[in-house]
Every structure is written in structure tokens, then in C-alpha cells.
Amino acid sequence: MARPPGPLLLLLLPLRFLLHLAGAAGRPCGPAGLPRDTVLGRLGANITLTCQDEEPANGSVLWQVEKQGAAGQLAEGNMLLLRQLRYEDSGHYSCSVGSHLLRSLRLLVAEPPETPQVSCYRRSHDKDVLCEWPQQKKPSPGTRAMLWVRRRFVAENATEQRCRYFSKARKFLCRLKVPPGTDDTKSLVVSTCVSNSAGGSAGKDKIITLSSVLRPDPPVNVTVQALEKAPQRLRVNWSYPPSWDPRFYWLRFQVRYRPEPSPTFMEVRPRLLARPLSLASLSPAPCPLLQVDQVMTTWLDIRDAWRGTRHVVQVRAKDEFGHGTWSEWSQEAVGTPWTDPWELTSEMEPFSSQVPTEDGTYGVTLSPRLFEEDDANGAGGSVMESSTHPVASPYAFLVTGGSLLLGIALFVGIVVRYRQMWWTSGQETTKPEGEGQHMLVPLSLPPPTLSDTPLLSHPAPSAPGVLHTTQADYSSSGQ
Template sequence: MARPPGTLLLLLLRLLLRLAAAGRPCGPARLSRDTVLGRLGANITLTCQDEVPANATVLWRVEEQGAAGGWGRQLAEGNTLLLRRLRYEDSGHYSCSVGSHLLRSLRLLVAEPPETPQVFCYRRSHDKDVLCEWPQQEKPSPGTRAVLWVKRRFTAENATEQRCRYFSKARKFVCRVKVPPGTDDTRHLVVSTCVSNSAGGSAGKDKIITLSSVLKPDPPVNVTVEALEKAPQRLQVHWSYPPSWDPRFYWLRFQVRYRPEPAPTFVEVDQVTTTWLDIRDAWRGTRHVVQVRAKDEFGHGAWSEWSQEALGTPWTGLTCPIVPLHLLQVPMEDGTYGVTLLPRLFREDDTDGAGGSVMESNTHPVASPYAFLVTGASLLLGIALFVGIVVRYRQTWWTSEQETTKPEGEGQHMLVPLRLPLPTLSETPLLSHPAPSTPGVLHMTQADFSSSGQ
């Protein structure tokens, strides 16, 4: 039965991949004849010679690193040497001798076969190299070597070899793959890994990647949560682009999640293109946990890790109107007086629709100390204004009283004739003397009228 052309093509591709991998052996390093391999934590017995003279005393020594000359530190006597619970520090050169005659020298290597690598590749931004890494459950044995190969898929070109480093704090191997400028982000690459030491070698599965598919930004930084004044259900979240991403050429889109601390699950907001978000359904008076993560604006690659948690609590300020205390007092059933507090001083869920709450008179009123300061200052200012008005009007009244008690004719300006009046016809005047006039008003007598020539 003939196979379909697609199946033959697939078999041919697999054969090419196997041939490419065959040129990259991944096995233990070859050990010399005088090298003995010991497993970590196991016991091992070193033998000097098969036959030793009966009267000869065999002495074992170990060469210490940094020791200049000599036979090293003496261990024990006998044709065999037993070492228990091997450690990495037990690796070294051991020798046995009779007197000054060297019989044998051995090299002991304490190592564990390497773990099979589970490779994960990512790229922090469009202008960064590709990083491939994998974690280690245990610390690798000294002398462990990790290598990564990269080649284009469906080509017979030689693979590029990259050495990998082990980071003890992070407990992982990291390999850096150089990306030539102008490389197509959609071109498929084949990544192969191998970890080997003297105890064995282990190869990871080949991984097929593209530069766009491994794009994974770093999480956003500088995440802050701020409360908005007079908005008990709102929070405003701000954050910044990670330093490894340049927003001048490529943008990111973000996802924000938040939850009040008593709640076990998060509320997520997707498709955020700005570096801030206004939360409008926060719980009143409750602290919230907020995190942000990022992804390429076109959806390539994977989401970044969540940012560090940021905490924030909505605005919880209270506004207390200044009301005289005697207007709030109401009689109680037992004959005492209580105080009725306005509903504004309480949350909506604390009232039962009665229009207010009554509390006993020995309860401290809920009021800000600034309200008392403003009340006291207003009272002092009012008293000062009242005293000033009283003093001013008292001075005015005193001046008016003095003016009304002046002697008759004081302050009056009488008209003086320009010439002496003519002799009167009789001693009895035709008209009586004019009454004292008000200052500033002109009065004319009969004589004045006669002297004027009319």
C-alpha cells in the first residue's frame, strides 16, 4: 500500500532532524583509567592493590587543594579505604604507599547524573536576545556542562552552539541566543539542549519557536493605588512600562486585577491601553490588592508575570455640619436628654430609615476638632465686633448730647449790618426779636430789610 506524499515528507523531515541531532552527542564525559566515580551520599571503597606483602603497612593520603608539595593529608592504613556518605568536597586525588614508595594514585569524582532539561524560551522585547532557561531541583554536580543549539527549521545548515550558565540563587540554567538584526519574527527555529557531566548526560526535547511566539515582557513597575477625595467607591491605579521595553517603537496592552482583602477572588479588567485605571466599584473603607501585567499590543507572545502587589483604601473622610447642641437635644423616656445625630454622620447601611439615631448624652459627639476651632474663632470675632460697635455708638451719642446742651446763641452766626440802622419811630418795636436760629440758616430782620433799600 502506497503512503500519502504528506506522510513521506513528514518522515523525511524527522530523518533530517535525527541526522542533525546525531552530530551533537549528549553523553557523559569519558573517564580515564585511574578515575573512580562516586554517587553523592553513597559509600565507596578504594583498593590500593590486589596483592600486598603481609608485613607491609599501606598508608592512604588525599591531596588537598592549595597544598604545596608533600603527600597531602594522611587518612588511614590498610589496603582498602572506605569513604562513607560522599560529598562533593570528597572529590580529589587519593594515593596509597608503603613507606616512601607510591603504589597507586586514584582520582575520585563525586557527581550525580544531570536532570533532564525542560526548556522555556522567552524574549523581553522586540530588540532583545532570546533567553532559554530551565530550573534545577538539585544543585548540579561540579563540572556539569550545559549547551544549547539553535538552527533554522527545514534547513541543512549547521546549528549555532551557545553555552549556558547556572545561577545558584535562582537555581536554574540560562542560555542567551543572539538574534541577528533583521531576522524575521515568524521564521521557525529549532532549539536543542544537552546537560552532561562525568556521571552522565541528558538531552531535552527539541523545541520549535519563533521570535514573535516567545515574546514575553517584564511585569509593569511603579504600581500605585490612590484614593479620590469624596469618592468612597473609587480607586485610581497608576503604573509604568518595564525598563526593558521601549514604548517609542512598540506599545503594550495591560490587564489589571483587584480584590478587597476579605474576598478570595480577583476582578479582572482587560484591554487597558493606558498606564492608569479608574476603579469605580471598590468596597467602602476596605483595603484592596491590585496587580498589573502586560502583553504586546498586537497579542504576540505571552502575558508577563503579575506585578508586585499594591495596596490602597478608598476615601473614608466624614463631613460634620456645625449645629448648636441645644437644637439636637431631645427628651428621653427616663426624663434625661439625648442628642440626635444627623444621618450624614453614618453610613447608609447603618440607618434604619428613622431619619437619625438617638444616643445618650454621655456619648462623645462625632465632630472634628477643627469644627470647634472654627466655632470658637467665630464667637471671639463676633464679640469683638459687638464691642467695637457699642464703643462707636456710645461716642456718637455723647457728641450729640454735648451739642444739645450748648448755651443759647453759641455757634450761631448773626448778620451784621453794613451801616447803622435808622432811628426807630418808637421804643416799642413793630416786630419781636427773632428766636435763636439754627446754625447755617439765614435770618433777616425788618431793619435788615429796610437797610437793603427795599
Template sequence: MARPPGPLLLLLLLLCLLLYLAAAGRPCGPAGLSRDTVLGHLGANITLTCQDEVPENATVLWQVKQQEAAEGLGQQLVEGNTLLLRRLRYEDSGHYSCSVGSHLLRSLRLLVAEPPETPQVFCYRRSHDKDVLCEWPQQERPSPGTRAMLWVKRRFVAENATEHRCRYFSKARKFVCRVKVPPGTDETKHLVVSTCVSNSAGGSAGKDKIITLSSIPVKPDPPVNVTVEALEKAPQRLQVNWSYPSSWDPRFYWLRFQVRYRPEPAPAFMEVDQVTTTWLDIRDAWRGTRHVVQVPLEDGTYGVTLLPRLFAEDDANGAAGSVMESSTHPVASPYAFLVTGGSLLLGILLFVGIIVRYRQIWWTNGQETTKPEGEGQHMLVPLNLLPPTLSDTPLLSHPAPSAPGMLLMTHTDHSSSGQ
């Protein structure tokens, strides 16, 4: 006979059930529709019927009052027991009524809506000390009345989740939810993020996302106040300036920017990466040509910043204007190629000429220093003259002038050498 489960096992089962219920997302479904509400899909056709039976010789008149219309105002429509609406739009939503004379026969509400898309949530922070933002994109504009909610709770803790209302941004075509981070929150604790988007046509829940504050990527806002100025008497230079976004404090971390620019005729951008200042001096602009300049944040560097040097030291050392350029991708400019190639060829020819000239001088000096003493002087000695013998030379006669470089010897010297 099987033994009943012990108290400890029952306690564990109850704890697992509580954790499952705490981790499970809130129910996400469509808002309830009243009996007099008709749901129509965007772009579809729909037929509204006034009554199953209408008295003979009775003229049925339809009237509609859109949701955005003022109170008491309505628009007269066609006559007949049925009303056909083609290719529904969101603007077709409203209250439709049919009547015979002053007698109201039926009133109903038409709601044009599409089931919401399943959210794919991405969470980030604009700065290390800012609130957490969770967002997801939308392929299509959500139906009017669509509601998006986000819940955050600690993982494996039986507690109520904090609820956050999300806002839709039509230009960016995305929902954004702001999660307030209380001061002193442990950034290593796991949090469960749940989302739900619902409207009258249906509801869709996103997959729960497990995050920690320390692992959330930092996604700074783009730079602001971007200006481009042409420098006087420098037709190939452009001065680009920008400012940090208000959500980022550069006293703690510097951002890395990327400057992209191109002349309007060129299809490709020149890119200067790893820019840590808030300005850049472009020195290879096309003379007399309009340029497109962009200053985005460095791609792939969210969450990775550079520790700044002190601004006072930068100003004192003149390093505030330095720009780190890790890679530059040039535009295919024929003018730039010709100038660069010509300068390089001229430099090579000048270098080769200097080397040849110095080699010739070195060779000549080397030959002169390596000749033996008196080697060049024997060329001036006449070969057909024999030196006089000792007996034919007077003892005290004055030496006759000789050829330059000849070695003269007196009798006294010869005698001295003989001894």
C-alpha cells in the same frame, strides 16, 4: 522483474535523509572518563582499593587533594589498603593517592556526580524587542561540571544549528539560555530548539521544541523599587509605588499589575487587579497594624498588554492616577464588616424616612387640591336658622353681618336673576 528506482525517487530519498539528519538533535552523552577515574553517586558509600597485594609489614597511607584545594596541599587520611567513604558528597570529589613511605603506589580521581535531569524547555521573551530566553527548572542541584547546551535551527532547512551555552542559576534552580535574535528575522518561520545536559555521570536530551518568534509568550520581569508609605493624618491609607523593569519600555505598551496586601494578623490577601498605573492608594488599611504588600504582574496576562494613552494627556486630565479595579477580594475583617454594615443600615433608614416624609406631604397637598369649592365653608352655616323669605326682608335695608363664608344676596340681585 522489479524496476530499479528512478533518479527522482532517489533524489527524494536523499532529501528526506538530509532533512532527518538536519532535524535530529546532536548526540548527548556523558563525557568520557579516564581509566584512573572512579565515579561515585551522591549519598552512596564507596570503597577505594590501593593494590591487590601489599607487602607484609607495609603501612599504606592515604592522602586526598580536593578539587578546590590549592596546588601542593593535601589531607592525610586513615591507614590501610582500602579506604571507605560513607555518604558521598560533592565535596568528596578529588584526587586520592596511596603510598608506602615515599613510594607512590596508586593515584586515582574520585568524581561524585549524578546523571542530569531531562530538560523540559520553556521559551519566552521579556519584551517584544528582546532576545529569546529558554529555561527549564531543576529539582536538585546539578552536579559540578554539568554542562547544558541549546541549539536553534530553521525547520526543514539543511543548515548548521547555532549553539548557545546555558547558565545555571542556583537561587532560581533553573538553567537559562539566551538566544540572540538577528534584526529583520522573520517571526513566522518555524524554529527547532534542541537541548542537552551532560556531565561525567551521563547525559540527557530534551524533546525538540518547535517555536516561532511571533508565538513566543511575553513574560515581563517583575516590577522594581516597590515602596510603601503611610500617609499623615490618614491612619487607614497606604501609598504604594513601584517602577517598570528596565527590560520593558512603557512607551509602547503598558503592563497590568496586581497589588496584594494584608495586615499581618490576617491570613488572606486583598487583591486589586488590572492596575495600569505605577502606584496605588490603599484606603482600608488597619489602623496601627503592619501590612504585607506585594506587587506582582497580573497572572495569566503574559503576552497581553494594554495600549497606553499619551502621558501628556493623562497629566492634563488628571487621569494618571486612575486605577482600574476589576475585582477586589476583601479580607475577613470584623471592623470593616461592622463599619460597612452600620453605614448601610443607617443609609437605608435615612432613605426610608425621607420617602415616608415626602409621601405624607404629597398626600396632604393632594387632599387639599382635590376638595370641591366651598366644601369646608358649609360647616359654619347654622342648621337651625332658615333663610328669610322675600316678603319679610326690607327693600333698602342694610345687610346684617352673617357667618363667615355665607353667600349674601340683595333684593336687586334677586330681581336681576329673576328677570
């Protein structure tokens, strides 16, 4: 009676089964068998064809070649040397003496194929999976590329697909049919093999899911339009790619843009400027790609465009649920923000005079009508010429003028105030003669000296400005 398998053997059996399934998808990938009398020559190498082991003594050997339906005579001799082989040198070579055929050989010029580096993608949920890999050189004639797909960890036969080479794109392309109802999250194993007469090369197995290889085509019909009376805004519109049906699944989009003088996509942060500067002085340092928030609509307003400057805009798309990868960027579209027809734009040096406005945008330029001058003939017209100097903002003029007027008024007020103070202090220190002064009347007079003058006498006329006091007045004063 046989003993039951031990615990270690029970663990190894599932592992061996999985390894068997993993190797089931592999296919022999070697050079195709060469038929008899076929000689293989490598591209760019030299090769010598021999007619017989010993050179015939009864005549000279003549070589002929037949390739691409045309025949020609080459040279004489038992051996034929061909230098720097090309693909066009492939054909049938024969040697003969007179009319007697001695030997016929087939020369095949080929080069071992490159190892495939496969990548797979799916344009939408209802499309087949496309797998491709690039080629550095043109493959040899007769090169065969195959692809096998099977479900991972499932014992079933792999699906075989033949791949085609596209010379313009210089890549092999394979199409995988996806049965309806296939689970997008199930893993698939993709195997590739490229072979020809010179050898074979197998690519590394790739594990994919239908959701992970989802990669939409880039958006189409991208347009850029200016918005009236908005010198720093652009409206970008685009359409879904034809390969994606928006009735069942949506896409999310990203937009990137740059001013045309800039060679790369950069981020521009508007800032308040004290004076007009040129675009050259405002050129920001390169930074990571500027891409706006993801949107589900097919339009977007750019709010920080550079005034009077052409912008390059591109859009890319991704599945609304975030499955797969982003598409390639769309073709470039260009547009210029709206410009006031009355504004004069400098042709010698672009500028960007930016100040904040009510709607949150930046950049208002003064109308050139403020600089109009009467024409030399007096016809009442105006001459409008492009100025090489930046045009200032009306708000800058208002702020500057208001500040100037306020400064003048403050200076005049200070002068008037100090003048009044100086005048008042002068009055207090130096008053005019006679103003504010009074004659001092003595309270008592010295007693008169006794003389022979009579006490009572007729008053004599007094001189003007002299005050005379009589005895009667003195007595009546109460003293």
C-alpha cells in the same frame, strides 16, 4: 540502462531528506570520558578504594588525600572505605608504604544530570531569546549544559550556545542571539543537552517562533491613590518595564485587585442594602480572577472599591497585538479609598452601608456631626467618640422620616374624615327637640256643641302657648 525511480520512491526521497535535517540538529549527549585512574562515585553512596590486589607484606599501607589544595592522612590498610560520599570528597587519593608510592587514584563524586525541560521567552521585540530550565538539585561540579538552535526544514549548521547555572535561581539559562531582520514567524528548533562525568541527558526538541515566545516583564512603579470625595474609587498608575521601548511597540494591560481582608482575588458586586452590614457579612464567595478590561493607558480608575478598606492591586502586560503570553503580575501595591474626615469609622467592626448616589457609586455614610453632644462642662465644644454601632445614611433618615410623616398625615386625614361622617349621621338620626319642627294647624275643626253660651262674648285672656280660634276666623278661612 537504469530504470527511473517509481512514484513511491519519489515520495520517500523528500521524507528522508526532512528526517535527515531533523536529525542534523541532534548532538551526542553522553557522559564525558573518564581519564585513566579515575574512579566515579555517586552522591550519597559508599565506595571502597583498593591500593593493590594483594596487601604488601613488608609494611603497612598508609592512605593520604589531597583535595582543594590541602593534604591529610586518612587511615591504614590496603582498602579504604568512604561512606555517604559528598561533592567535597572528590580529590586525589594515594597509598604508600613508608616513602614508597604504590598507587594514586582520582575520586570524582558526581550524579547523573536531570533531564532539561526547556522554556524560552523574549522580553521585547529587540531583545535576545532566553531559554531556561529549573533544577531540583544542585548539579555536580563539572556539569556542562549546551543548547543548539537551527531553522526548521533548512539545511544549515545549528548555532551552539553554552548555558550557565545560577545557584540562587537554581536554573540553567542560555541566551540566543537573534540576527537583525529575522522573521518573527519562522519556526526554530531548540535542542538541549546536560552532561557530566556520571552521565548525560538530552531534552526534547522544542519548536518556537520569535513572536510566540514574546513575554514582557511586569509593569513597574505601580501606585494606588485615593480620589477626593469618591469613597469607592481608586486611581492606579504604573510604568512600562525598562526592557520594553514604547516608542516602537505598545503594551496592553490588565489590573486585578482585592480588599485586604480577603486572601484571594475576588469579585465584589455592590448591592442595595436595607440596613448597614459588616464586611464579614458582605464577603463574596470566591470566583475566578477579577480582571478589568484591557487598557492601553498606564492608569485606571477602580470604581467599585470597598469603602474605608485597604486594597491590594497588581498589573500585568502583553504585546498590543496579542503575540506571546502575559507577563508575570507586578509587585503588590496597596491603597485605601478617600474617607470624609468628619465620618466616624467603627474600630470594632468594619461596615459598608451602601446606597446609590448621583454619580453611580455606592456607599454614603452619615456625618457624625449629627450625633454631636454638648460637652459636660458647657464650654460649647462637642465630644466625638467612635461608636461601635454602624452610622446610618442621611438619605436613609430622609426616606424614613418622610415615610413616617406621610403615614401620620394619612392617618390623621382618615380619622378626621370618619369623624365628620359619624357626626353627620348622628345629626340625621337624632335632632334636638324643637329644631326643624312646626306646629300642625288643623284644616277643619269639629263643630262646636250647642250650649246656652251666647254667640258673641268678650274674649278672655288666653294662656300662653294656647291658640284660640274664633268663629269669625273660621268663617274667614273660606270654609
